[in-house]
Amino acid sequence: MAAVEVDDIVVHRGPEAAVDGVSFQLERGEVLALLGPNGAGKTTTVETLEGLLTPTEGRVRVLGLDPAAEHAALMPHLGAMPQQGGVYPGARAREVLDLVAAFHADPAPPGEVLERVGLSHKARAEWRTLSGGEQQRLSLALALVGRPDVVILDEPTAGIDPSGRLLVRQLIADLRTAGLAVLITTHDLEEAEKVADCVVIIDRGRVVASGSPAELMRAAGSHEIRFGAPPGLDTAALGKTLLVAVDEVAPGEYVVAAEATPSNINALTGWLATHDLPLADLRAGRQSLEDVFLRLTTITGETPVVRVDAARRPRTPQR
Structure with missing residues (x-):
């Protein structure tokens, strides 16, 4: 039985x-990342x-329990971090962590949890005096102090500085290693x-892609070349040289609808050199997850659906 089943x-x-x-x-x-633009249905799914x-239709199970009908039985095993808020402004960090720990039969030592999220030095600080990133890390501590089996983290690194993001990423990796579902x-x-x-x-309430990051990036293919150059290039002339369409998708950012072969790259850079034009950057071959995300989440038209190897992608529960 999977830790989380959404059918x-x-x-x-x-x-x-x-949704x-x-x-x-x-x-x-x-660790499963639920991604989507604003209004896609992420928060509704999490709630x-x-x-x-x-x-209103379908089936949800977390640790085999119905989250709504068996809410009280599930809560001791579920750690949830909201995107923001949820703490009384005058509460001190250690006090609120002690309070939440007291609701659990076998909590983690609050002092150790504060140390794990890098807030030992803020134990006596009030919530309202913490920075946005520190509030995020305290919210993460509150989600973990009950030793949950399933952890849901809503925007866990929002507003956190680079060193704090590294800390949170390592913490998530540690949770995975410990066998938690995140x-x-x-x-x-x-x-x-x-x-x-x-x-x-997800986009507009529907799943448009699922799989590991590597699988999604491979599934998107390598049939485009992206490069940066001065805005307003003669894309028609460049397209005639490359024998494919060239589009300026944003000022100074171009997409060539061609496979990233050495000959195509050579033709592109040669055309730029002939016209004495600088090349700001060049991305060829495997796309980033951001490229995949932007391609699949649109505001108009039909949204394509990407599927990957069924043995590796999140499995659809059997009815």
């Missing part, structure tokens, strides 16, 4: 379906896993690429 759920917020047929699984000892919302939401695609074993991308 074709539909969740409404008012008359509209905020419309989402399915994925999360195993113990895995359904936490038992705060009930799907679900994160993030807008930091580089972070997802580094920490996640599997990725589920």
Whole structure:
């Protein structure tokens, strides 16, 4: 049995379906990144896993329990970090951690948890005096102090400085090693690429891609070349030279609809050299997770669906 099973759920917020047929699984000892643009349905999905919302269709199980119907039984085993807030402004860091620890039968020592998130020196500081990044790390500590089996982290590195992000990433890796099931939401695609074993991308309430970061990047193919150059290039002339379409997707950023072969790269750089134009950057071959994300999450038109090897992608539960 998977730690988290989401089977074709539909969740409404008012008359509209905020989530419309989402399915994925999360195993113990895995990190799953749930990605999507604002309004895609990530928060609705997370709140359904936490038992705060009930799907109108489909099935959700966390550790074999219905998060809404069996909420009290699930809570001792689930650690949830909200995106922001949730702590009384005048509460001191160690006090609020002690309070939450007292709700659990076998909590982790609060002092050790504060040290793990790099806040030992802020034990007596009030919540309102903490920086945004420090508040995020204290929220993470509150999610972990009960020794949960499943951890849900909503934007865990939002507002955190680079050293703090490294600390959080290592903590997530440690949770995986300890056999916990970890679900994160993030807008930091580089972070997802580094920490996640599997990725589920949702757009407009539906899953548009699922698989490991490497699989999704391979599935996107290498049939384009991206480069930077001065804005306003004669893309028609360059396209005639390369015998493919060339588009300026943003000022000074270009996409060539051609496979990243040595001959195509040579033709591109040769054309730029002939016209005495600088090359700002060049990305060829495997796309980044951000490239995949931007391609799949659109604001107009049909959103394509990417599927990868069924043996590796998050599995769809059997009905």
